[in-house]
Structures are given as C-alpha cells and as structure tokens.
Amino acid sequence: MGKSKMKLSRRQFLKAATATGVLLGGGGAVALTQKAYASGEVGVPNLKTVRTTCSPNCTGACGMNAVVENDQIKSIIQAADYPDPEYNPRGCLKGLSMMNLIYGPDRLKTPLIQKGKAGKDELQEASWNEALDFTAQRLKEIAEKYGPESIGVAFQVGGTGYVHKGAFSRLATLAGWSLHHAYDQNGDLPMFWPMTFGVQSEELEPAEWLNSSYVAVFGSNIMATRLPDAHFLVEARNKGAKMVVFDPNYSPTAAKADEWVQINGSSDAAVGLGIAKIIVEENLYKADFIRTFTDLPILIRTDNGKRIKADEVQGLVKPADVPTYREAYVVYNGQFIIVNPEKLDLPLDTLLEGEVEVPLKTGETVKAKPTFQLLKESLAKYTPEYVQQESGIKPETLKKVAHEMATAKALHVIYGASNYQWYHGDLKGRALALLPVLTGNIGKPGTGISTYAGQYRIRFKLAEWWTPEGRAQNWVPFLYVLNGPTKTMKAKWPKNGIKALVLGWGNPFDQHNMANKLRDMVDKGDLELIVTMDFQKTTTTEYSHVVLPAVSWYEKTEMVATPVHPFLQLQQPAIKPLYEGKSELWIIRELAKRYNPDFEKYFYPGLDENQAAEKVIELLLQTGGPNVAGITLEQLKKGPVRLKSTVPGNRQIPFYDQIQNKKPFPPVSLPAKIEQTAQFVKSGRIEFYKDEDAFLQAGEALPTHKPPFVESEYALNPQAKEKYTFAYITRNAIYRVHSTHSNNVWMNELQDGKPRVWLNPQDAAEKGIKEGDTVELYNDRGTLTVFAVVDPGVGRKVAVFEEGWWARYLKGQSYNSLTYPFIKPTNEVYFVPGIWAPNTAWNECLCDVRKVGDAQ
Amino acid sequence: MRVDSQPAAFSNIGAVNPLGLRPKNLTEKPLNKVIGISIIAILISLSAWGYQLSQGLIVTNMRNPFSWGLYIATFAFFVGIAAGGLIVSSSVYLFDLEKLKPFTRIASLSAFASVLAAGAMILPDMGRIDRILNIFFHPNFRSPLVWDVMVISAYMVVTFLSVYVQLLPDWKSEGRGFFNGWTKSRSLEEVQKFSKKWSKRISLIGLPFAILLHTVTALIFATQASRGWWNTAILPPDFIAVAIASGTALVMLIGLLVAGKERFTEYNDAFKILASIVAGALVVHFFFVFVDLVIHGWWGKQEAHELFSLLFGRYSLVYATELLLPGFTMFYFFSARGKRSYQSLIFGSVLLFSGVFAHRMMLMFPAFNAIPLTLSLPAAGIESWAYPISVGQLRDGMPSFVTSWSYVPSLVEGLLAILPFGIVTFVVSLALKLYAFLPEKH
Amino acid sequence: MRLGMVIDLDKCIGCRTCTVSCKSHNAQPPGIWWNRVFTPGSEFHQAAVGNDGHLQMNFLPVSCQMCDNAPCEKVCPVGATYTDERGVVLVDYDRCIGCRYCLAACPYNVRQFNWEDPKKAKARVGYEQGYEYGYPTDVRDKEGQLVYTPSRPVGVVEKCTFCFQYTSKGELPACVRSCPAKARFFGDLDDPESEVSRLIRERQAIRLKEELGTQPKVYYLPASKPNR
Numbered sequence A: 001m002g003k004s005k006m007k008l009s010r011r012q013f014l015k016a017a018t019a020t021g022v023l024l025g026g027g028g029a030v031a032l033t034q035k036a037y038a039s040g041e042v043g044v045p046n047l048k049t050v051r052t053t054c055s056p057n058c059t060g061a062c063g064m065n066a067v068v069e070n071d072q073i074k075s076i077i078q079a080a081d082y083p084d085p086e087y088n089p090r091g092c093l094k095g096l097s098m099m100n101l102i103y104g105p106d107r108l109k110t111p112l113i114q115k116g117k118a119g120k121d122e123l124q125e126a127s128w129n130e131a132l133d134f135t136a137q138r139l140k141e142i143a144e145k146y147g148p149e150s151i152g153v154a155f156q157v158g159g160t161g162y163v164h165k166g167a168f169s170r171l172a173t174l175a176g177w178s179l180h181h182a183y184d185q186n187g188d189l190p191m192f193w194p195m196t197f198g199v200q201s202e203e204l205e206p207a208e209w210l211n212s213s214y215v216a217v218f219g220s221n222i223m224a225t226r227l228p229d230a231h232f233l234v235e236a237r238n239k240g241a242k243m244v245v246f247d248p249n250y251s252p253t254a255a256k257a258d259e260w261v262q263i264n265g266s267s268d269a270a271v272g273l274g275i276a277k278i279i280v281e282e283n284l285y286k287a288d289f290i291r292t293f294t295d296l297p298i299l300i301r302t303d304n305g306k307r308i309k310a311d312e313v314q315g316l317v318k319p320a321d322v323p324t325y326r327e328a329y330v331v332y333n334g335q336f337i338i339v340n341p342e343k344l345d346l347p348l349d350t351l352l353e354g355e356v357e358v359p360l361k362t363g364e365t366v367k368a369k370p371t372f373q374l375l376k377e378s379l380a381k382y383t384p385e386y387v388q389q390e391s392g393i394k395p396e397t398l399k400k401v402a403h404e405m406a407t408a409k410a411l412h413v414i415y416g417a418s419n420y421q422w423y424h425g426d427l428k429g430r431a432l433a434l435l436p437v438l439t440g441n442i443g444k445p446g447t448g449i450s451t452y453a454g455q456y457r458i459r460f461k462l463a464e465w466w467t468p469e470g471r472a473q474n475w476v477p478f479l480y481v482l483n484g485p486t487k488t489m490k491a492k493w494p495k496n497g498i499k500a501l502v503l504g505w506g507n508p509f510d511q512h513n514m515a516n517k518l519r520d521m522v523d524k525g526d527l528e529l530i531v532t533m534d535f536q537k538t539t540t541t542e543y544s545h546v547v548l549p550a551v552s553w554y555e556k557t558e559m560v561a562t563p564v565h566p567f568l569q570l571q572q573p574a575i576k577p578l579y580e581g582k583s584e585l586w587i588i589r590e591l592a593k594r595y596n597p598d599f600e601k602y603f604y605p606g607l608d609e610n611q612a613a614e615k616v617i618e619l620l621l622q623t624g625g626p627n628v629a630g631i632t633l634e635q636l637k638k639g640p641v642r643l644k645s646t647v648p649g650n651r652q653i654p655f656y657d658q659i660q661n662k663k664p665f666p667p668v669s670l671p672a673k674i675e676q677t678a679q680f681v682k683s684g685r686i687e688f689y690k691d692e693d694a695f696l697q698a699g700e701a702l703p704t705h706k707p708p709f710v711e712s713e714y715a716l717n718p719q720a721k722e723k724y725t726f727a728y729i730t731r732n733a734i735y736r737v738h739s740t741h742s743n744n745v746w747m748n749e750l751q752d753g754k755p756r757v758w759l760n761p762q763d764a765a766e767k768g769i770k771e772g773d774t775v776e777l778y779n780d781r782g783t784l785t786v787f788a789v790v791d792p793g794v795g796r797k798v799a800v801f802e803e804g805w806w807a808r809y810l811k812g813q814s815y816n817s818l819t820y821p822f823i824k825p826t827n828e829v830y831f832v833p834g835i836w837a838p839n840t841a842w843n844e845c846l847c848d849v850r851k852v853g854d855a856q
Numbered sequence B: 001m002r003v004d005s006q007p008a009a010f011s012n013i014g015a016v017n018p019l020g021l022r023p024k025n026l027t028e029k030p031l032n033k034v035i036g037i038s039i040i041a042i043l044i045s046l047s048a049w050g051y052q053l054s055q056g057l058i059v060t061n062m063r064n065p066f067s068w069g070l071y072i073a074t075f076a077f078f079v080g081i082a083a084g085g086l087i088v089s090s091s092v093y094l095f096d097l098e099k100l101k102p103f104t105r106i107a108s109l110s111a112f113a114s115v116l117a118a119g120a121m122i123l124p125d126m127g128r129i130d131r132i133l134n135i136f137f138h139p140n141f142r143s144p145l146v147w148d149v150m151v152i153s154a155y156m157v158v159t160f161l162s163v164y165v166q167l168l169p170d171w172k173s174e175g176r177g178f179f180n181g182w183t184k185s186r187s188l189e190e191v192q193k194f195s196k197k198w199s200k201r202i203s204l205i206g207l208p209f210a211i212l213l214h215t216v217t218a219l220i221f222a223t224q225a226s227r228g229w230w231n232t233a234i235l236p237p238d239f240i241a242v243a244i245a246s247g248t249a250l251v252m253l254i255g256l257l258v259a260g261k262e263r264f265t266e267y268n269d270a271f272k273i274l275a276s277i278v279a280g281a282l283v284v285h286f287f288f289v290f291v292d293l294v295i296h297g298w299w300g301k302q303e304a305h306e307l308f309s310l311l312f313g314r315y316s317l318v319y320a321t322e323l324l325l326p327g328f329t330m331f332y333f334f335s336a337r338g339k340r341s342y343q344s345l346i347f348g349s350v351l352l353f354s355g356v357f358a359h360r361m362m363l364m365f366p367a368f369n370a371i372p373l374t375l376s377l378p379a380a381g382i383e384s385w386a387y388p389i390s391v392g393q394l395r396d397g398m399p400s401f402v403t404s405w406s407y408v409p410s411l412v413e414g415l416l417a418i419l420p421f422g423i424v425t426f427v428v429s430l431a432l433k434l435y436a437f438l439p440e441k442h
Numbered sequence C: 001m002r003l004g005m006v007i008d009l010d011k012c013i014g015c016r017t018c019t020v021s022c023k024s025h026n027a028q029p030p031g032i033w034w035n036r037v038f039t040p041g042s043e044f045h046q047a048a049v050g051n052d053g054h055l056q057m058n059f060l061p062v063s064c065q066m067c068d069n070a071p072c073e074k075v076c077p078v079g080a081t082y083t084d085e086r087g088v089v090l091v092d093y094d095r096c097i098g099c100r101y102c103l104a105a106c107p108y109n110v111r112q113f114n115w116e117d118p119k120k121a122k123a124r125v126g127y128e129q130g131y132e133y134g135y136p137t138d139v140r141d142k143e144g145q146l147v148y149t150p151s152r153p154v155g156v157v158e159k160c161t162f163c164f165q166y167t168s169k170g171e172l173p174a175c176v177r178s179c180p181a182k183a184r185f186f187g188d189l190d191d192p193e194s195e196v197s198r199l200i201r202e203r204q205a206i207r208l209k210e211e212l213g214t215q216p217k218v219y220y221l222p223a224s225k226p227n228r
C-alpha cells in the first residue's frame, strides 16, 4: 500500500482521537471508516458495510455495522451513528461475536420433524413443504379437538421486532389461539408499577442519568446487564452524583459505586420502609407534592380498611364526569372534599395526619384516617434496629442514606429485575417507590424510579398489524401453563388447557422450564405439539416436534424500538439467509395459508419476504400514532430516528406530563387502552394504598416488608426450612443474553466453558468447597452440577448462578428445574396482559450445596 | 610404530560400547553395533521430526505460557559438554599437562561432535525451519541468538580443524584421509611438525572460543529482564563452570571407554587429573549456585518467594537431581576412591551428566512458571497476582487462560530429543572406527 | 508520529468487548487472544477481591504495550519483529522463523504462537465450511512486509498490531471503537494537543512494569473512585 496511505496527518488523528471522547463516541471514527471502506482503494478488499440492529432479548437494540465480503459477514462493529452522540457506541461482546452463532455448528440448516418421541429421538430433516404441511395439519387437529385457544403462542419481547413478532400475533389472533405475554413470563413485569403508578413500566432514558445527583441502585447490575449504557452511570458519578448500590452481592456495579450496602436477599422493602420512616418522622418529605400527586391524603375507613368513596359521604356526590374506570374518593381540610380523579388540584391544607369522623349517607359515622396517617403508623415498626435484623444494614448507614436521599437534588432509584423476581417483588417496589415520591423526585430530569429489565414497553400503536380488524385476543399468563390454573385467576383459562406451543425468539425449555414442568408435559404428552422457530439448535428445539429454521437480524428486514434507548431503528439484511433459513413473516405466511386459506391475504401474499416486511413497516409508521408521527422508512434507512415524546426535546422522563402539567395518572401504557390501566389507580394519583380485598387479606394494603420463602417455599413444603438453606439467585452473565450465546465459542473461552456458582468463602469452607471444585446445587425439584467460585463479595447463604446455560452444558439438566412457578394472589386482582399479571419469581427458590469433586 | 599400533588402536576401539562392557574378542563388531544403534536413534528422531513438521509444534507440550522446553534445554546441555574438549586440549598446552596429551584428539573429537549435536537440536525448535536461512539473510545483530549462531558455527570449524590437524600425520602415513592432498608433496616429518604446531595454535584460540560459546549461550537467557531466574550476571560464568565440568567428564568418559579396563592403569594419572578438573569446576559451579540463591533470597522479594516455592516445592525433585548428583560426583572425584577405578570414574561421570541435564531443564521450569506480568495489590492485601496468559490452543475442558503450565515433554519431544545423542554417538564411534584417537604409550 | 493508547481504568467496566472485537477483527485463531481483560487479584474475572467487607474489583485490559524499548524486537534474530515509523511494533509473518525468543522476552506475555495450523483449529470449532472471520485480506506495510493476514501461517508468532489494517488508513483500532464504556483512547503521543497526550498529562497516567524500562506506549489512567 502506498506511502500516502501510510502517513496519517496530525489532523486526521486529532479527529480520530477526539472522536473517542466522551461526547463524540465512535461517531467520528465511523465517518472515517465508511469513507475508507467506500473508497475502493487498492489493497482494500471490496467490503460493504450494512447497518442493522442487534436485538436479542437483552433489548439493548444496538446499531451494528456488518462488514461483508462476498455475502459473508467478516466482522461486526458498532454503527455508532446515533444522532445523540453520547449514545455512541452502543454494543457489547456478544453482539460483536454474532458470527459465531450465524456461521456456528448449531445453526439450523433445514426444517426438522420429530417422527419419534420429542426430547428423546433424533429430529429428521424435512423440506419446507413437508414441515409446514405437517405443522398446519397438527395444529388444525388440535384446534378441532381442544379448541384453538388450547394452542399457545410465545414470541418474547415485542420491541425487538415489531414486524415479524407482529406477524405471529396477527396469525394467533386470526386463528383464535392463546398468547403468552413475555413480560410476566420472564418475571420482568415489575408489579409495583401498575399497583402504584397504573402503568406497565417506565424508565428514565440512560442519558438522563447524567442529571441525577443521587442514584440508589437496588439490585440492578447495570455494569453487566446494561453494558451499552453503563458508561452513563460512571459519568454521572464522576459529574458528582452519589451512587449507592444495595445488593447482597458485590457486583461490577457495586465496584463502580461510591458505596456498596450489603443487604440480605429480598429485604429491600424493610430497607425502603426504614428510610421512609426516617423521612416521614423527620419531616423531610414534600408535603405539597404528596398532597397534589398521591393518594396519601385520601381517607381510609379504620373499620374495614376501604377507601371512602364520595358517593358514600353525606352531602357529597360523585361528579358526573368521573369515568367508570375511576373513582372519586374523599379528603379532609376542615370539610370533606371530593377528590376528582381527573384533576390534581387538592388544596395544600388537606389533612395528612390525624383521624376524622365521617358521616355516611347510610346515617352511620365512621372513623377514618388519611392514608398518610396509616402509612406513618405502619412505618413505626421499621426502626433501624428492626431493619438491621431483617436486612443486615447498620443503623447508622440506614440513617445516613436516608438523610442523603431526602436532601438529594435529584434522586433516582433503579430497581433491578433480579430484585423484583421474588415472590414479594411487588411489595419491594411499592416500598422503594416511596423514596422518590415522598421526596418529590418524580417527573423531573434525572429523578424517579426506573426498572431496566428486558424492556417491553411498546413505543407506538401496533393494532393495525398486530391485531387485525381489532379482533379480540386470548391472553393466558404463562405461569398458569406451568402452575396450572388457580381459583383466583382473572385471565381466562382455556377449557382444555394448553395442548400445543408455537414458539419463536425464545428458549423456554431452558429459560422457563420451572420445576422441569415443560419437559414433563412433553414427556407425558400433555403438550402434544411443540413448534419452534429459531435460527439455531437449542434445548427447546430438541424438545420440539417441528423446528423451523429462522434467520438472525443480519438476514432480514425488521423494525426495532426498545425503551432502554429512545431510537427507532431498522434491521436490514447484510447477507442472504444461510442454508434454508427464512424470516418469520415468510414462515408465518406459509403456515397461515396452510392452516386456513383465507388467512393468506393478511400477510402480503406474493411479495418477497423483505418487500413484505417493508410494507409492514410503512403501515406501522403510518398508523403508529404521535410517537412515530412523520417518521418514514427512507429516514430509517439513513439511520436511527429518535421517537417523539410529550417531553420537550422528546426526552424520556416518566410522568413529566403528570407532574409538569398536572395530568391525572396513569399515562397510557401501549397497547392497552387507558380504561384498562386507569382502573389500577382509580384515584388518578400515585397510589400507595390498595383496598382491593386480596390486598387487605394479605395485609398488603400499604407497602410492607415480608420475609422471603414463608408464603412460597415453606408453604409448599415446611421441611424446606431445614433442608434447603441457600437462596438460589440467578443473575445475568455478560457472556450471554440469557441462553443466547450459550454456545458462542469465544464467550465460552472467556469462561473456560464452565458454568459456575458463586459462594461466600465461609459457606464454602463449611461445605468443604474450594475454588474450582465441582459442586451440586439441589433441591426436591432438581440438581445442577457446576464449578465453584469462592467470592468474598457474595452474601452468606446464597448460591449465585449465572443463568442461561443450555442443558447441554449442565449434564442435560435445565437450571430452571430447581425453581418453582409460584403465583401471588395480589398479582391476580386484575388482568391486563403483560401489565397486571402473575409475575415469575425466579429467585424465590431454596437449595442446598454439596461438593462432588476436586478442582482439576 | 604406527603400523604395529594399528591393531592395538582398533582393539581399543572395540571397547567403545555404550554399556562399557568389554567384548571377549577384540573385533570391530561392537563398534559397528554402536554405529548401527546411533543410526537407528537418528532415524527415530528424524521421523519424530517429520511428524512434528506435519502437525506443527502443537505435538509438543509447549504452549504460550511455557514456550521453550526440552529442545532448548538439550541444546544448552550439548553446548555445555562441547566446551570440555577444547578446554582440555588447550590446558594441555597452557599449563603443559603432558599427562593429558594423549587425550587431545579425543577432546577435540568430543567437542566437535557435541557442538554439531547442539546445532542440530536447535533446528526442530523452530516453528519455521524452512525459513532458517533468514538468520543469514536478515540477521539482527542485537539478538543474542544471532551471536550464538555465529559462535557455534565458528566453534564447529575450530573443533573440526583441531581434529583435522591432529589426524594429518596418521593420514599421511596411512595415505588416506581427506582435504589432505596438499600433504602429498611434504614429508611425514614436515606434516608431523605442522600438525604439532597447529594443534597447539588451534587449541590456544580454541580456549577463548569455548569461553565465548558459553558466555553467549548464557547471554541468550541472562539478558532477559522479563525472567528473574535468568536475569543474573552469574549465569555466564556458571555456564562456563558447568561446561568445564561436564565437558571434561565427557572427554574422560570417551577416554575411559577407548582405553578400556586393561589400559586404564596406563592412563590412570591422566584420568585423575581430568577427574580433579571436573571436581574443581563443580566447586566453582556450586559456589555460583549458592551465591545466586543467597542474592535471590536475601532481599526476600515476592518474586524470590515464588522462585523458592518452585525450586523447593513444585520442582524440588528435578532440583534435587540437579544439586545432589553433581554434588556427589564432586566429592567422589575429590576422594581417592572416586578417582581410583575405571567403574567409579564412569559412574561419577554418568551421575554428573544426569545432574547437568536436570540443571538445563531447570533453566526452563522456574523461568516460565513465574509469570513476568505479576502485580501486587496492596489495597487488597495481595502481594502478588499473576496475569493469566492465553494458552494458544482451544481444547475441551482446558482453560484458555492460565497462570502456570505444568510442562512435561511429550513423547514426540522425547523421541526428537534423541537426535543430538544419536549424532554424538555416531560421529564419535565412526571417527573411532576409522582413525586412531588414543595413541600407544611408549 | 508515535502512536499510543490510553486506557481509563476508572471508566473500564471489565466487559471484555475490546477483547472480542480485537479477536474478531484480527482473525485470531481459537485459543489465541491478543487483548485480555482480567480482574487483578481475582481467580475468576469479575469476582470480588479483598476480605471482611473491604472489597474491590478493578479491571485491567492488557494487549501489546508497544514498547519504545522493545525486548521482543531486540531478541528477534531475523528482524521479523520491528517498529514502524509510527512507533508500532509489528511482526512480519513472512519472515518469522518461529524461534519464540520473543515470547520469552516479552514481559507482558502478549505474544502468541501458532502451535498448529489455524485452519485446523477453526475446523474443529465447526464453523460453516470454509468460513473465515476477520479483516479478509493480507495487509503489507510499505516495505511489503506482511503485518496482517486473515489466516495465519502455522509456526509464527502474532500479537496486537494497533490494528494496522485500520490505523494505517486513519481509522481507530477495533478495541477503541468498540469499547462501550469509552474507556480507550488512541492517538499521536508526539502531538501535545492529541487527546492521549492531554489525558496522560492531566490524569497521572501509569505504565505497566515501568521498572523494566520497556517504555510502553500504552498508558493507564488510574481509577478515580478511591480518591473521591
């Protein structure tokens, strides 16, 4: 290569170097790159780069450039083309090594059909026609025999692919099959959200972290599970924000924090309420804020614990304009005032503490107290000493953080998934929500409470594509499939149960095989048909009767928008589908027409799979509503586009409208209609008091702390208390997206290819376990063989396992055989798919640990 | 006298036999056997090499964390014994040890054979033997390896010449040999004078070459600040000491075998002197070892702690071999008993060789199993933590990154390392078969 | 021009993305890693270090330190290892004789040897027939020395090249471009205005094994947290 190429001008390098700076990210670098690739200069091969979006279930949705040479992806690098440069470069080690999956040994080549026993016998290669005909035939039989609703469909996070997953939803809707919403199935639905704010979930966009002055992280491992956004937290800290991590285990996130506060598993509610007590008793709360935006002034009957409705009180009439899904309650400021659920305008002298006698229309007078008064009373028991006993946190630490939070200019609480994936995850969230609310840290830059689980929030209207002709859909929470129906359930259970599963974008036979139920149901024949679309052989494909080879996000056209960052992006084919792989839209179209010829017309027949996908994208953009208004396919082909929001600058700040413009709670949670979600917070306010019977019976009307396992494991089997004393905590690894990349050769090199359990040194010593030993984690439901990491950062009596290993790497055992599909009654009070539904509690699981071999 | 010495010469040759047993009748048979065996040995090692060439060095047990092993150790071993030769013959002239004079030919021969073997041993260690000439096309004169190549080649020439000139008179009288056309026109006396004069000269220039050979070979290691175990000024002088001991021992061993039991008494004094040289050199060697350990140990650096745990823990057995066997030989050769008998001398030398070989292996173990990039984290109360190295091979159940590599030569390495032994035996026995190396006393 | 790299250990979250982008963009065979990231003091990456509550977890990426006084270059008998005019230490895959002297010499253990034919190793992993990852063509410096080739010859050493195939065109190295924490910086150390020079000045940059006098051109910015 010529001298000219070798010599870099100083300017060039300045440019390149500054390009890596905090502000410009890799942006500048990419500019350089694309120039270099574009100019077909001698020595440089004819490489083309194709911009697509990496979107597995981590929901990171990172823009990637695939470097392609004669239809092969040679390497992948962040596109780093986000218009807000601070978001560049988004990406991680998994996304950059996708070639290992795309071209790897587990890639599906052809359709497969199980002619023998699923999970036992070899699957047989088949042609697309065979496979599709067979599948359609079996589905029809099952639909006829048990009803179409006995066919269950699961396709994971909507936001990672609106087109192809939409096609799936579209067919299921047309055919009247049941749909399993991924959010609760995954345990990612933070139930405190609908209970407290009436929404599915909300979060600050990561760039907003820079505006916080205090970040309280409760069991979220941002530095491992939000790799592309982690830098915002470090930068916030270096800008002076204080970062405190509450976690039983010392994590990379704890390592970057100013402080790590070690607490016992599932004791966060105790901590949160302990802090709330200090804030309340020392009058550090914002009285006007809670009067205006919360239900804390609302009067509660002391006899039956119900909120007093305006209609019940003498001389009060519920305003006519109150929608049916809301309720008008009563507060007191010398006289009784009706709380209009559509307005946030209570007088600032409204009573918060004390007791009043309320004359009812029935003639009787009842005693009532403002919610705040009851809260204060219920907080009495959360003395620093009690909190210490429950959580292990030192009283002085508790007081310190309480004062810091109360006085913080902008307090942001991050509530981690692992943390709410416990039986009482809802209670913990409700308790932690008190901190930003009492201190008035809601709806302002850098404030609030956020959950960064797999991000499910739908960003725009989908109905036109997802639910043809507004037809009704049958949603069945997946926990019922594993647990069986309950008496208290609101969701409609198919009369013959679920007999077949049609799956895509998921690997439930590792990830959701709680207590080994899925395998057992296949073995017993309760599940008569499993159809799986995937681009590689997984544990689930092994247990399937039909396997349909799909394609990765480098082989198809798709549109992506996950809430973790506010950009709408495309997936664009960088290469032709490998082997016989086909995109899901194509697969579903072919299946639909075989299942029922009338269905074909719903899927752009005659168009090639990528053209069809583009048509769908155009449809979605046209009908997607205000958030995508004006955005075109052409624009997206040029690069990512920021979604619109009601916040100036289209920033992503939850409840901005509610707080700044006094709009009633909740904001809409798409795709649900407001009447579905507003019923959760009938007062139109942030609610800490739930007076539905299930809550009253459970003693959970107000946020309270309940110790783990009592209502779950011990209720299931009282012996568990003695037999199994280790909490089986399954966190996420940087090397996998759940089970995706389990088989990625580089990821495994980086872990020596060994699944591990992290143990506290004292526990390890007591069990005679040394670093690297082979150990078994076991309970009545299953046994897991792994290698020990003795880690001084791990709390006592916890066995931390990094979830996602395929059974292949665990002697055929699926790591979820230890867990159990507990269902909490308060999660069944309402049912709105993926918004108020029974949420899976992965970490509500006990086990014991034993050594089986020495380290080699 | 040459003529009647002929059978005698050959009869002694009959004594050359790896087991040191004397055959009943003095024929060439046993010698042929040895030649045969050495040829077979060479063929075996060559086929091992062939296999290695087809598969790559993956067939060895070396990997990134332990990148030099048996081959380099064996190389160093033969460089060592190569010295003895010229040191003996030159000391004959320097300190005119008349008694040793009869051994100068054997000395030169052993030196030549050993350096040839050393040179041969280096080659299989190269990943790209096909590019070996790059050393001559693109030499980097800052590299001790290049210096070594030069010295070794020079040493080969010198040792060859010294054998050559010493054999010239025989050839003249027997009317055979090679490169000796020019002697035709000269008389036997002239040739003998020439041979005498030049043997002396060559031996004298040979001495510095021998010293240089070891200094430079030692410098390959000693220059590397990355490896504490090597990076000491003591290494070169110690190399020389060990070389004198083992080299002289080899001369003595060959001498013993050539002389055989019955002529042992004839050369008894010579052997005594040789044994004393060996023992003396060992004293110096152990002195260096001692000083080295003290210097490493006294300051008590963490590196030293690790080094000692390797020496006296993990590799204590090899290290014991390296210390005890030569240690024994040293005392044994000082003692009258040790010097006295044919067997005792052979016994002592064999122990010595094993010890020195262990010594050469121990160049590698502590050097490679102490990771250069080792950090101390005072904040965490950790004095030393070795940064894991990528192994260079992906194998099931084997980590891709390690902080130590338990190196044991593979079978292929073992077989391939026979090569230099084969070469020495072959060259020596062939030379002995063809020419007289131990003149009759008169 | 003296190219150098700065790694901000305060920003580094130990995610190993640089490790992987380096591996893929430079077509490193299975078992070979030019760029490692570990947790000093810990047996397993990202396990805590310390005891009784006083814990720490820092991450240290290590690739070729691009020594100004490079032992690997000095020991190389055939000059296969050399420093180009931008101060980048490179290996000529055509010239290397595989003596592995440089492996013994490098104090940072960043050099890797091709013990077997990489094609065989890749075949064992089971990639699709004939699939090769990484920058797809040979790259030679202006003297024509082969400093990059997608499938390495058996028996030669390899190591970080500061992504010659990119940086020689004014692009940034793969690890720098891919680091999601923006912890890696690259530029001209001779240019006082360059970001690398500025960071080294302002943040008491340190170098590994300074005492050996290898004068690395890779600098580390200490984690700021402890002094806050």
Ligand SMILES: Nc1nc2c(c(=O)[nH]1)N[C@H]1C(S)=C(S)[C@@H](COP(=O)(O)OP(=O)(O)OC[C@H]3O[C@@H](n4cnc5c(=O)[nH]c(N)nc54)[C@H](O)[C@@H]3O)O[C@H]1N2
Pocket: A057, A058, A059, A188, A218, A219, A220, A221, A222, A224, A225, A226, A227, A246, A247, A248, A249, A251, A263, A264, A265, A266, A267, A268, A415, A416, A417, A418, A419, A422, A452, A453, A454, A455, A729, A730, A731, A732, A733, A734, A735, A736, A737, A738, A843
């Ligand atoms: N690399 C990677 N990133 C991912 C994913 C992935 O698979 N890989 N998955 C994505 C998805 S779908 C999800 S849901 C998120 C989940 O990501 P996170 O919300 O970060 O959840 P985990 O990583 O499982 O655990 C985070 C921490 O919770 C702590 N923890 C566990 N129980 C408790 C508790 O009771 N109290 C407190 N205070 N802490 C507790 C654990 O010790 C752990 O340190 O990650 C997303 N990001």
Ligand SMILES: Nc1nc2c(c(=O)[nH]1)N[C@H]1C(S)=C(S)[C@@H](COP(=O)(O)OP(=O)(O)OC[C@H]3O[C@@H](n4cnc5c(=O)[nH]c(N)nc54)[C@H](O)[C@@H]3O)O[C@H]1N2
Pocket: A055, A056, A057, A058, A156, A186, A187, A188, A417, A453, A454, A504, A505, A506, A507, A508, A511, A512, A533, A534, A535, A536, A538, A550, A551, A552, A553, A584, A730, A731, A732, A737, A738, A739, A740, A803, A815, A816, A819, A842
């Ligand atoms: N015990 C325990 N269990 C858990 C968790 C835990 O913390 N503990 N975490 C839970 C959580 S939070 C989650 S989100 C779930 C995740 O559970 P899953 O989403 O089921 O797990 P993944 O491994 O992400 O499965 C994704 C699958 O989709 C395939 N895939 C990827 N892209 C495509 C595509 O474009 N088309 C098609 N057809 N297939 C594709 C991948 O190959 C992979 O097999 O696991 C849950 N399970």
Ligand code: SF4
Pocket: A054, A055, A056, A058, A059, A060, A061, A062, A090, A091, A092, A093, A094, A095, A096, A227, A228, A737
């Ligand atoms: S795996 Fe997730 S975080 Fe990593 S690049 Fe892909 S989308 Fe981004």
Ligand code: SF4
Pocket: C007, C011, C012, C013, C014, C015, C016, C017, C018, C019, C037, C059, C061, C178, C179, C180, C181, C182, C183, C184
């Ligand atoms: S990519 Fe950046 S943050 Fe991740 S390990 Fe490398 S340097 Fe550290």
Ligand code: SF4
Pocket: C063, C064, C065, C066, C067, C070, C071, C072, C073, C089, C105, C106, C107, C108, C109, C110, C111, C159, C214
């Ligand atoms: S780090 Fe090692 S390989 Fe890199 S220049 Fe320095 S000595 Fe050479």
Ligand code: SF4
Pocket: C075, C076, C077, C078, C079, C080, C081, C091, C095, C096, C097, C098, C099, C100, C101, C102, C103, C156, C157
């Ligand atoms: S292995 Fe190659 S690069 Fe290293 S020193 Fe030998 S010839 Fe030079």
Ligand code: SF4
Pocket: C021, C022, C023, C026, C034, C035, C063, C064, C159, C160, C161, C162, C163, C173, C174, C175, C176
């Ligand atoms: S500069 Fe290039 S070769 Fe060097 S470590 Fe970074 S990515 Fe690897």
Ligand SMILES: [Mo]
Pocket: A186, A188, A417, A453, A454
């Ligand atoms: Mo999730």
